[in-house]
Amino acid sequence: MRYIGECAIIFGITLVGELLNAVLPFPVPAGVYGLFLLLFLLCKGIVKLEDVEATGNFFLDIMPIMFIPATVGLIEQFGLIKEILVPIVVISLLSTLAVMAVTGKTAELMMGKGKGKEGDRQ
Numbered sequence: 482m483r484y485i486g487e488c489a490i491i492f493g494i495t496l497v498g499e500l501l502n503a504v505l506p507f508p509v510p511a512g513v514y515g516l517f518l519l520l521f522l523l524c525k526g527i528v529k530l531e532d533v534e535a536t537g538n539f540f541l542d543i544m545p546i547m548f549i550p551a552t553v554g555l556i557e558q559f560g561l562i563k564e565i566l567v568p569i570v571v572i573s574l575l576s577t578l579a580v581m582a583v584t585g586k587t588a589e590l591m592m593g594k595g596k597g598k599e600g601d602r603q
Contacts, residue, residue: 502514
């Protein structure tokens with residue numbers, strides 16, 4: 482019964498995200514509205530982590546299964562994809578390295594600024 486209640490909370494927040502997507506004129510996916518709404522509710526204590534934790538962990542555990550249909554679709558279309566496989570792999574590798582570098586530098590900057598503020602307080 483606990484999982485049904487947790488699913489109701491998560492799906493209810495997702496529904497509100499869908500409604501916000503339909504009402505607001507911004508080019509933001511409905512899932513992003515739902516995620517920010519859930520984050521807001523968790524930060525304000527309106528929804529407690531314990532209220533959604535078990536179902537959220539379950540969804541994370543089964544997430545790899547959701548990639549199976551996409552993978553099968555790619556395998557079925559391999560004849561079309563093999564012509565552009567090298568550019569796809571190169572672009573994927575370069576973009577992954579770029580994201581890793583930017584994320585690392587951003588984390589370094591944020592950690593460096595945090596240490597500087599602590600040092601000023603002493």
